[in-house]
Amino acid sequence: ELKVEQNPLFLSMQEGKNYTIYCNYSTTSDRLYWYRQDPGKSLESLFVLLSNGAVKQEGRLMASLDTKARLSTLHITAAVHDLSATYFCAVDNQLAGTSYGKLTFGQGTILTVHP
Amino acid sequence: EAGVAQSPRYKIIEKRQSVAFWCNPISGHATLYWYQQILGQGPKLLIQFQNNGVVDDSQLPKDRFSAERLKGVDSTLKIQPAKLEDSAVYLCASSSIQGSGQPQHFGDGTRLSIL
Numbered sequence: 001e002l003k004v005e006q007n008p009l010f011l012s013m014q015e016g017k018n019y020t021i022y023c024n025y026s027t028t029s030d031r032l033y034w035y036r037q038d039p040g041k042s043l044e045s046l047f048v049l050l051s052n053g054a055v056k057q058e059g060r061l062m063a064s065l066d067t068k069a070r071l072s073t074l075h076i077t078a079a080v081h082d083l084s085a086t087y088f089c090a091v092d093n094q095l096a097g098t099s100y101g102k103l104t105f106g107q108g109t110i111l112t113v114h115p
Numbered sequence: 116e117a118g119v120a121q122s123p124r125y126k127i128i129e130k131r132q133s134v135a136f137w138c139n140p141i142s143g144h145a146t147l148y149w150y151q152q153i154l155g156q157g158p159k160l161l162i163q164f165q166n167n168g169v170v171d172d173s174q175l176p177k178d179r180f181s182a183e184r185l186k187g188v189d190s191t192l193k194i195q196p197a198k199l200e201d202s203a204v205y206l207c208a209s210s211s212i213q214g215s216g217q218p219q220h221f222g223d224g225t226r227l228s229i230l
Contacts, residue, residue: 004157033218042206043158045218088157101146101210102171103219105157 002027004091006106013079013113021109023072023089030067031092033103034074036085043088047074079113086110116141119222121207127228133195136225139188140209146170148219149182149192150206158206164190194227202229 003026013019023032031050035043047056049065049072056063060083062075072089090103120139128134140147145166150158161180163170167187175182179198184190194201204226208219 031216035221042221042223043208045220048216048218050216090157100163100170101148101215101219102160102163105159108155108157 002029002091002093002104004089004104004106006087006089006109009107009109011109011111013076013111015080015113015115016078018078019076021074021076021087021089021111023074023091023106025070025072025091025104027093028067028070029091029094030065031094032065032072033090033092034063034072035088035090037088037108038085046087076111079111081113081115084111084113119207119209119220121205121222121225123225124223125226125228127230128197129230130199131196133193134197134227135191135193136205136207136227138190138192138207138222140190140207141211141220144209144211144220145187146210146212147184147190148208148210149190150208152204152206152224154203161192197227197229199229202227 005024034046037043047063052067054065060077065072086108088108090105093102122137147164149161152158161175162172162182164184167184182192204224206224208221210219211217
């Protein structure tokens with residue numbers, strides 16, 4: 001059974017600081033997704049990582065994937081208040097290299113950015 | 116492009132009653148997913164459809180939950196009878212092609228409260 005673990009689960013940051021959220025998963029997969037969820041809202045897709053070594057950047061966020069280590073990171077650069085939200089990673093359950101689109105989500109990291 | 120539509124947004128029922136949720140995916144999206152998101156957790160996949168066929172329902176509590184997508188477009192998820200532990204947000208998502216690596220697009224969800 002695929003397990004996905006994020007850490008930290010809670011992150012309180014000052015504006016302007018940098019930090020990294022980690023997503024570890026237990027079985028082979030080379031497809032990983034990052035989502036953002038604001039309170040009371042649905043999930044918004046941030047990044048799609050489809051191969052080992054993939055790196056994607058958008059604004060102050062950068063995501064990477066290391067399939068050998070079964071690890072993805074979401075790096076936040078010079079945080080601003082608007083980044084306050086819950087961030088989820090989700091891993092595609094793959095069978096023999098075939099993707100079925102069945103995602104297993106991590107527990108989520110609640111990020112709060114304060115002045 | 117219109118997003119994933121869900122209704123109702125909120126539902127309050129008593130335990131042992133029944134409830135149904137409706138989802139209309141993004142036009143042209145063949146794959147549809149229902150997730151359960153309990154407060155403070157990541158979404159958990161309940162059932163995945165490809166057109167009008169079930170791809171995976173291994174995590175659907177079949178003694179009380181049922182789902183259908185008869186014409187391969189919109190879908191309904193039903194709970195009968197509801198239990199207290201079913202209190203959650205029920206999210207519907209869709210994607211263009213199963214396993215394509217495209218992100219899943221989520222609706223706003225139905226927040227279910229069981230009294």
